[in-house]
Amino acid sequence: MMTLVLAMVWHRRGQAITLALLSLLAVASAVAAPAYLIAVGRAVAAGQIATASTGELTLTVRGVQDTTTGGGSGDEFTQIGGALIALPGFTYYYSRETPTVGLEQTDRYPSRLVFRQDVCTHVRITAGRCLFGESDVLVGEQTAKRLGLAPGDAITVSAAIPDSSAGVPRYVAAGKPKPLVVAGTYQAVRPGETYWGRHGYFVSGPDVGPGEPLFTTSMTFPAMDRTRTEMSIDGIAASGTLDAGRLAGLRSELNRLNDAAAEVDETLQIDTDIPRLLDRIDEGRAGSRLLVPVLAVPLVLLAGFSIYLTVGYGAEGRQSELAVVALRGARWWSRWWLAAGESLIAVLAGSVAGCLAGQLLINVVAAIRFPGIGQDADWSSLRYAPIAALIALLAAVAAQRRQLTRPVAGLLRRIPAPGSGRVPFGEAVLLVLAVLAGGQLYLSKGSLTGIGLFAPAFVLLVLALLLSRALLPVIGRAAARALRRGRLGPALAGLQLTRRPGASRLFALLVAAAAVAGYAGCAVDTGVRGRDTQARLGSGAERVLSVEPVSGRQLLAAVRAADPDKTWAMAVTQLSSGGDTAVTGLVVDAAALEKVAIWPSDGPSARTVAERLRPVDAQPTVIDGPELAVDVTSSSDKLQLSVSVSSVSGETVVDLGRLRAGRATYRQRPQVCAGGCRINGIQVGGSGRDKVKAQLVIHSLGDRWAVSGKAARLTTGPEGLALELDVSPAYAEVARLRPAGVPDPLPVAYAGGAPEVVQGLADDPVRMTPAAALPVVPSLGRQAWMADLGYVGMLASGTRRAAAAQVWLNRAAPADAIDRLTAQGLTVLDDTGTAAVRERLDQQGPALSLGFYLLAAGLATLLGVGALVLTVAVDRGRRAEDLIAMRVQGLRRGPAGQATFWTYPVLVTAAVVAGMLVGFAGWWLTGWALPLAGVNPPDLPLPGQPRAGVLAWWAAAILLPYLVAAVLGGRDLRRRVG
Known part of the structure; x- marks a missing residue:
């Protein structure tokens, strides 16, 4: 058969x-x-491993030694070493950091004194030599130029602690002065390199400093008085560590490391985004x-x-x-x-x-x-x-x-x-x-x-x-x-x-x-x-450059200086509307919106939206520099005056000090005004603890100003700006002036719903008025809003860093676009865009x-x-x-x-x-x-x-x-x- x-x-x-x-x-x-x-x-x-961020390829063990509270001895880092050895495939770098004062003339922020293992192999020595012995320091190239320092010069710093007793945060000395020797000056080659971990050493701003820490040797720390020392061990995954075949056991290894850290010292913290990578x-x-x-x-x-x-x-x-x-x-x-x-x-x-x-x-x-x-x-x-x-x-x-x-x-x-x-x-x-x-x-x-x-x-x-x-x-x-x-x-x-x-x-x-x-x-x-x-829409532009946090005004000035014709670059930052139903907004240079942004095909055109976001061309007050001179008449000697200024080289608040009764001219030469700068705001406060009622006339800064808040009433006359002040120093109450000409309420384009009030744009909440309805806001989605960065920069009299500072580029951007932006003081941390997002x-x-x-x-x-x-x-x-x-x-x-x-x-x-x-x-x-x-798609x-x-x-x-x-x-x- x-x-x-x-x-x-x-x-x-x-x-x-x-x-x-x-x-x-x-x-x-x-x-x-x-x-x-x-x-x-x-x-x-x-x-996902190939496109992972720095935080997703590193882990950081943090600890703190604080002599004021008796917390931490440093021995816990020795004890955690065994657990780190049990996590193979990582290269570890040890670092210490303490805040100091004495190098800079201001006490608004401390100078960061940092020891970081193998630092000389990750920076470019521009003058002098690398670190060798106790008390040697490397100073940032720009800081050295600004302070007139050279290799071999002596400097003195002291450990610092914050002090808010005067109502405004300051840093004061809290230890014996420590003499240091400038061994050399350095320049960060790649600030976004994985080696630097998550410490933000090179982040600059008016409230954090120039973004150039003082690097020293490990021997310097035991030889100086310190109040608070932050210690860390950064582990960087070597090639092949996050291999697809090892991922199953990596999560359990990280959990064992967390358990080991908790047993050694509850204050030890392990920061890593590797679990987020594994989740993705x-x-x-x-x-x-x-x-x-x-x-x-x-x-x-x-x-x-x-x-x-x-x-x-x-x-x-x-x-x-x-x-x-x-x-x-x-x-x-x-x-x-x-x-x-x-x-x-x-x-x-x-x-x-x-x-x-x-x-x-x-x-x-x-x-x-x-x-x-x-x-x-x-x-x-x-x-x-x-x-x-x-x-x-x-x-x-x-x-x-x-x-x-x-x-x-x-x-x-x-x-x-x-x-x-x-x-x-x-x-x-x-x-x-x-x-x-x-x-x-x-x-x-x-x-x-x-x-x-x-x-x-x-x-x-x-x-x-x-x-x-x-x-x-x-x-x-x-x-x-x-x-x-x-x-x-x-x-x-x-x-x-x-x-x-x-x-x-x-x-x-x-x-x-x-x-x-x-x-x-x-x-x-x-x-x-x-x-x-x-x-395309999720990126917003062909290329998106993430830069170190700077103020919106500095970002706008730097991008316009690099691209004065506004044909290939646009300054962009993100802000939240605040409140219980916070909606993220995109703050852009409306003048470059049509040329740079990738725009949705349905809805109003980019040109129409730009015209509605910036209906009038409001201009700030500028000075040619390098000297800032303010001519005022005060009826009281209990007033203090400060002026917020910015340029492409940075932003700062210039303290003109306590005013004298009568008319006088107060002068200073801020570094950021060396080539000219714009005046962003004026702040007047009182001294002492009693309420101050006085009259103040500003003769020299023009008449295009508006008052924020209720601490002052503004009038104009032939003598200049006249202020009737009623401030209470005990409650840190101040009167603020901002440039006039910005529409009130502020025009806003929106998708989903227009916010009525937005917090974070200025010192006080800003009212919004709908100017254009959009199907989608590029980069943010169908529930977002958009405003003009130029207007926003004129609203705030204080200094604020952009939470997410970016520069958007179109296809016409020149090959040296990053070099041009860097020359204007911006530090590019990441370069993504349409092609990178599509690849991901x-x-x-x-x-x-x-x-x-x-x-x-x-x-x-x-x-x-x-x-x-x-x-x-x-x-x-x-x-x-x-x-x-x-x-x-x-x-x-x-x-x-x-x-x-x-x-x-x-x-x-x-x-x-x-x-x-x-x-x-x-x-x-x-x-x-x-x-x-895809994973976590945008709206x-x-x-x-x-x-x-x-x-x-x-x-x-x-x-x-x-x-x-x-x-x-x-x-x-x-x-x-x-």
Whole structure:
């Protein structure tokens, strides 16, 4: 019996090979999904590690020695060393820092005295030598120029503590003076280098200093009086430490380090963003585990359907053989083996080969798609192979059940029996499952859990079956109409599609295969467009430079100095509206908005918004420098006057000291005004503890000023600005003047909702008025606002650093744009933008998972083509007999040729077009639930539908292999008919 079955396989070896290939594709599809998930998991980890920030590649152990409280001795750092050794793969740097006074003339901020291990290898010595002995210090190059210091000079500093007793924070000496020697001057080569950790050594500003700490040796600290010393150990991950294969154990190692630090000293703190990196990798992998099964499930079901169809088609082609076996009275098991054995051998052979083929396919795809990532030797990818093989075998048996149970008369019938057009039980079950899965997906608001994960698969298959059932009768009526009109060729082709056994199932399979491929095309194109939107609108500009925190005024002045024509750079910062419902806002140089920002296509234009944000050109008061002279008349000697000034070289508050009664001129030469500066605000306060009521006239600073707050009333006259003051020094009450000319309330463009009041722009809350409604604010999303940075800089009389200082560049930015900005006093920390964001998005789980959708589209198309080839091979014998008989009865050669050549091309064209419609309908019903936007996507209006032109090209690419198979099959049939 076995010999006979093998002989049958050899006699019809073409069909057996085709069926084996279909089984191979079925099992390979089941193996490919988990294997691809493993490869994507490694690629997600590698991509996130490659684009990680400094904080996500480092860890910092912090401790404090405080002589005033007795906290910390320094021994705890020795004890934590064992736990750090247990965390291999990190390079550790030790540092100490204490605040000092005595170097700078101001007491508003301390000078940072820092020891950092290996500092000389990470800075450029511009004069003198590196550190060697106790009391050696390196001074920043700009600080040395400003203070007139050179190598070999002596300086004296003292440990400092903050003092707020006067109402304004000051730093005062709290230890014996320590003489130091300037060993050399330095320049930070790469301030954003990972080596510097999270300490912000080079952050500058009017309230933190010039951003150039004093570097010294470890021997200096024990030799000086100190009050507070901050100690830290920075661990920097070496190359390969955060490898994809080690991530599983890294989180537990960090937890053990935290536990060890808590046991040593509760005051020890471990700062690291590595857990955030691990969380982002986990989120990306979780998204992949949702996206890949969405198309893997219909692919496997389609593979089972293709085997069911092709085996059934082959069994129908062998019905005469089975009828002879039944007539001879063969026992049921012999009849069963002769009927099913041929197909089962082919399916089993293809299933075994499919296990290897699926893994090899993913290995090749991973090597091309994820070069350098590598592939785990993981047999877990084969866990679904037995299930897929079992499904294939069951489909093969189920497809032949009628041939095994039919009587001889039924086996000899060549057209469907009456009543065979009823809806099969399997299709009814599939319809119920589609309704249940789609309902759960909708009610759970897109949660791909439970049966909702299979909603796309069930919806696609049900729609394909329903549409094919609806189309075939239409084709049948068209064929009958053509027959009545005497058009024999089209009529015979149409009747062949509708009257042959299994034709409806073949059409449904081809529609389903095209639907799976079409759904994949919808997902891929929507994902590509979504990532492009995130990269462009999410960035805001082609390039985004993050700079060290500076005030908004300094940022604006520096960018305008680098780009005076406002054609390629724009100063940008972010602020929160404050309050319980805080909304982030974008504060920009409106004059450069049209040229630089990437703007949404819907809504008002960038030029219109810029004009509404800055309706009038308000100008600040400026002096040519280098001397600041203020001519005032005071009625009291208990007033203190300070002036806020800024330029591209920085910003500071100039204390003019206590005023004398009567008229006098007060002069100072602030460093920032050496080349001229702007006056941003004037502050008048009292001295002592009693309330001060007085009159003050400012003669020399023009008349374009406005009062902030209620501590003063402003009038103007021929003598200058007249102030009536009522301030209370005990409550740190002051009167502030800011430049006039800024509209009140401030114009604001908004998306979502316009804030009525914004805090943080100035010393007092600022009222806002809506000027333009936007669909989205670039970089921030659909719940944000936008204001003009020039106006904002004129509102604040105090000095404020921008929380997120940026410079946006367009494509016209020169190659030396960063050098030009650096020359204006800005320090660039990061250089990102559209290309960098797009690269990061392309390395996240959703983008990498969509590679499987392309693979699934190819496999689905191969399944459809394979089923078509096998169907043509089985069908051509009967079709040739029928057409030859009709030729004998007088059918002309032309109509016979049309019936043979055009049957299958018409079939596949109709199926692909219908399948693409089904795929798009399935996408419209379920695609909204797919997490295509990446990890923590911004609130942007992402596209939800693919482009029609892309789908047209996609359909043509899918149709091409079908047409090739159909045309070759039609030509072979026409040759047989003659």
